[in-house]
Amino acid sequence: MVxxxxxxxxxxxxxxxxxxxxxxxxxxxxxxxxxxxxxxSSYGYGYYNYSYTSNEK
Numbered sequence: 001m002v003x004x005x006x007x008x009x010x011x012x013x014x015x016x017x018x019x020x021x022x023x024x025x026x027x028x029x030x031x032x033x034x035x036x037x038x039x040x041s042s043y044g045y046g047y048y049n050y051s052y053t054s055n056e057k
Contacts (some may be wrong), residue, residue, distance in 0.1 A: 005032040 001020070003013060017027050 001027050001029070002031045002033060005035045007034070 001016060020027050
């Protein structure tokens, strides 16, 4: 499944996943597009976590 980072809500992703499952499609993962480089950013849900940190000063 492909989503736009910061644009789609967790609920939207859950609904999309459920619709795929109803169609017999097992979602193996999520690709986040349009991630903006910031000094520090993180996103987490359940047991999965994504984070990005910059060492730039």
